[in-house]
Amino acid sequence: AQSVTQLGSHVSVSEGALVLLRCNYSSSVPPYLFWYVQYPNQGLQLLLKYTTGATLVKGINGFEAEFKKSETSFHLTKPSAHMSDAAEYFCAVSPQGAQKLVFGQGTRLTINP
Amino acid sequence: EADIYQTPRYLVIGTGKKITLECSQTMGHDKMYWYQQDPGMELHLIHYSYGVNSTEKGDLSSESTVSRIRTEHFPLTLESARPSHTSQYLCASSHPQGAGETQYFGPGTRLLVL
Numbered sequence: 498a499q500s501v502t503q504l505g506s507h508v509s510v511s512e513g514a515l516v517l518l519r520c521n522y523s524s525s526v527p528p529y530l531f532w533y534v535q536y537p538n539q540g541l542q543l544l545l546k547y548t549t550g551a552t553l554v555k556g557i558n559g560f561e562a563e564f565k566k567s568e569t570s571f572h573l574t575k576p577s578a579h580m581s582d583a584a585e586y587f588c589a590v591s592p593q594g595a596q597k598l599v600f601g602q603g604t605r606l607t608i609n610p
Numbered sequence: 611e612a613d614i615y616q617t618p619r620y621l622v623i624g625t626g627k628k629i630t631l632e633c634s635q636t637m638g639h640d641k642m643y644w645y646q647q648d649p650g651m652e653l654h655l656i657h658y659s660y661g662v663n664s665t666e667k668g669d670l671s672s673e674s675t676v677s678r679i680r681t682e683h684f685p686l687t688l689e690s691a692r693p694s695h696t697s698q699y700l701c702a703s704s705h706p707q708g709a710g711e712t713q714y715f716g717p718g719t720r721l722l723v724l
Contacts, residue, residue: 506650529710540614540700540715541653548710587652591710597643597669598713600652 499524501601503588509607516560516575518604520588523569528590530571531598532562535585544586547571558582583608613637616701616716623691624724631686631719633701642684643702643713646670653700659684691723 504519522528529548533541545556552564558581562573571588588601614635623629633642640661645653645668655668659678673695674688684703688695698720702713 501652531710531712533715538619538717540616540717541702542715543712546710546712597655597658598653599669600654602652603650605650 499528499590499592499599501588501590501599503586503601503604505604506602507605507607509609510578511609512580513577516573516578516582516606518573518586518588518606520562520571520573520601521569522571522588522590524590524592526592527564527566528592530562530564531589531591532556532560532571532573533587533589534558535587535603537584541587544573578606578608580608580610582606614701614703614714614716616699616719618719619717620720620722622722622724625690625692627691629688629691629721631699631701631721633684633686633716634682635684635703635714635716636682637703637705637714638681639703639705639714640681641704641706641711642678643704644668644674644676644684644686645700645702646672647698647700647718649698657686691721693723696721696723 500523531546532544547564555561589598617632644657654670656672657676700718701716704713
């Protein structure tokens with residue numbers, strides 16, 4: 498069965514610093530990959546997704562992620578953190594041909610002034 | 611921008627009560643989903659529907675039931691609430707678009723069963 502691992506349930510960075518949130522998946526066939534963000538008391542919002550083509554995917558709010566097949570990873574980055582980036586971030590996969598999402602356990606991002 | 615609504619946003623209820631969590635979307639999406647999310651944990655799929663009169667159980671076993679009588683409406687019902695049902699419930703919808711279709715989420719319902 499597909500699984501998703503997000504390293505670090507809590508990441509804290511200073512404002513203006515690099516944000517790196519890690520995601521690894523288990524699959525012999527590359528799945529479709531997603532990053533969602535959840536702000537307090539809200540639902541999930543899609544940040545970006547990878548299906549096919551270019552392995553570096555750009556999303557909203559300055560975030561991007563790179564699909565690395567050899568490492569079965571899809572890490573999320575942002576060059577300079579902003580206070581408004583504080584939220585819970587979820588990596589998710591959808592096996593090709595399937596229509597359901599499997600989520601990681603989430604990473605809470607805290608931004609220090 | 612997707613429009614998907616959930617009511618109530620917060621619900622505190624006593625053990626044994628019957629509750630219905632409402633979910634509606636205005637995008638005409640065929641597919642709808644219910645997820646359960648405990649604090650600090652991943653989302654688990656508990657029910658999904660690929661169209662009217664079609665419902666399936668998800669990966670996480672749940673005592674709740676769902677119905678899909680109209681495309682836009684996907685309510686979730688608990689016949690007899692228990693403290694173990696305390697959680698956040700998120701509704702989502704999507705439309706077939708080939709590879710990697712995006713699911714759009716509602717704001718969630720936080721349920722507390724006393």
